[in-house]
Amino acid sequence: MKRRPNYLAGAAAVCWLLIIGTPLYAMLATAVRPKEQYVDSGPLAIPSSLTFDNFRTVLAGDVPRYILNTTIVAAATVIIVLALSVPVGYAVVRGRGLWSTGVFRLFLLGLAIPSQAVIIPVFLLINQLSLYDTYWAVILPTAAFSLPVSVLVLVGGMRDINKELFESMAMDGAGPGRILVRLVIPLARGSISTVAVFTALGAWNGFLFPLILTQSADTKVITLGVYDFIGQYQVNPPEVFAAVLVSALPILAIYLLARKSLLRGLAGAGGK
Structure with missing residues (x-):
């Protein structure tokens, strides 16, 4: 028809x-x-x-250094989030007992806590750890607030893996670590890519933590660096938009490279 x-x-x-x-x-x-x-x-x-004078002005200034700082923050945040969320997601999926359910609910509780509500305690904690105005001052809080949604995505992806595959590897003598490396990570690579991309995007666009927890140009990220082109009495919109475009290119490249894995992760493990 x-x-x-x-x-x-x-x-x-x-x-x-x-x-x-x-x-x-x-x-x-x-x-x-x-x-x-x-x-x-x-x-x-x-x-x-x-x-293209606007782009020349942007690249001749401190924007390349700000992009490098942001890249360091985003890369470290992604590594920390993946190193913690993948084992936690695996433990929640394969765990038997109230402890695994309790851990999962604890991470879900983190979704209800906005970063703006705890910025003062975070500021005091960073000061007590002598991390103020360092990369870690931005990396650690950003990773902490990225973990709840990362665990949620990974748990959803790992639950779609056929349970018979786990039992088959266990019968062959594989331990939990080998099952995680040889079975779970390859089959959940779509969900892992999704977590990596969204974590990198959140770290790249982060504004609150860099604004409150850093102050020097050596640790300034690109979201704060754009304000260098906004003066007290005047604004140059072409240069501001040129800086925004330059800052968006790296994260756009990451998205294009991981687009297929990202779509598979959003659809579920194995593209289901």
Whole structure:
């Protein structure tokens, strides 16, 4: 039977595309035009002349160092989160008893605690540990607040693994560590990639912890570095948008490289 075209769904898709595409177009168009043209024509006008001076100004400043700092923070956060959440997820899935359920509920409780509500205790704790204005001051709290959702995603992915595979490896004499490395991690790589990408994205876009727990240029991340182009009495929008684009390229590259694994992880282990 021939299907009738769904004009309503098509119109809704076009409207959604305009809603999403308009800010992206404004950012791209503003980043490649002079400031005078932006002031005269506005952000949505088609640029009459293109310039890459905004990007040269951004790259000639401290933005590359801020991107390096952010990369260090994001990479360390992902490593810590994966090193902790993968074993915890495996223990929750394979554990038998109230302790595994209790641990899982404890991590789920962390989803209800916003970082803004505990920023003062975190600040005092970081000060007592002499970690203020260091990479660890941002890495540790970011990893802690990324663990609950990471464990939730991994538990959901690992539960889709066939139980007969666990029993088969156990009958062959494999211990829990070998089962984790040889069976669980390969079959749950989609969920692991999902956790890695979302953790990296959260660490890359983090603003509250870097703002409160760091102050020097040596530890400044890119979300704070964008404010270097916002003066006290004036703002240069083309340079600001150029800095935003430069800061978004690394995380966009990570997403494109892990896109297939990310989609498999969102759909469930093994692409189910």
